[in-house]
Amino acid sequence: MRxxxxxxxxxxxxxxxSDEEGNMAFxxxxxxxxxxAAAAEEVAKIARDTRAGAIVMGLPLALDGGxxxxxxxxxxxxxxxxxxxxxxLYLENxxxxxRMADHAGVAKDKIDAASAAIIxxxxxxxxxx
Numbered sequence: 001m002r003x004x005x006x007x008x009x010x011x012x013x014x015x016x017x018s019d020e021e022g023n024m025a026f027x028x029x030x031x032x033x034x035x036x037a038a039a040a041e042e043v044a045k046i047a048r049d050t051r052a053g054a055i056v057m058g059l060p061l062a063l064d065g066g067x068x069x070x071x072x073x074x075x076x077x078x079x080x081x082x083x084x085x086x087x088x089l090y091l092e093n094x095x096x097x098x099r100m101a102d103h104a105g106v107a108k109d110k111i112d113a114a115s116a117a118i119i120x121x122x123x124x125x126x127x128x129x
Contacts, residue, residue: 001053005120006043006081007094007112008057008074009033013043014112016120017050022128025120027113040080047085055087058094058119065093092123 007014
């Protein structure tokens with residue numbers, strides 16, 4: 001099954017997808033995140049176009065694992081996407097993913113897509129190993 005990976009941000013949303021077997025994640029694109037409803041519809045369209053069977057979205061928890069203002073925003077966005085796609089949607093702790101992408105030398109305009117791939121790969125490694 002193919003998975004769609006999402007790194008949600010209010011300004012930019014990183015998108016990644018997995019191979020058909022759900023073993024490997026690949027960065028895809030960055031889309032505008034400024035309008036939540038429109039962004040959720042765009043993610044739903046990408047999910048349909050890529051024939052994703054499930055979505056994995058990064059959840060920005062605090063260092064102690066607690067909720068943050070941003071994690072509450074992500075949960076709201078995730079629910080919009082879940083309702084729109086009717087696909088299973090899993091939340092994966094995204095701590096330090098943007099920093100990891102930056103340290104890997106990823107171009108600034110592609111960091112969000114690389115972060116989405118890191119989030120998705122983290123989920124795949126835990127659940128498909």
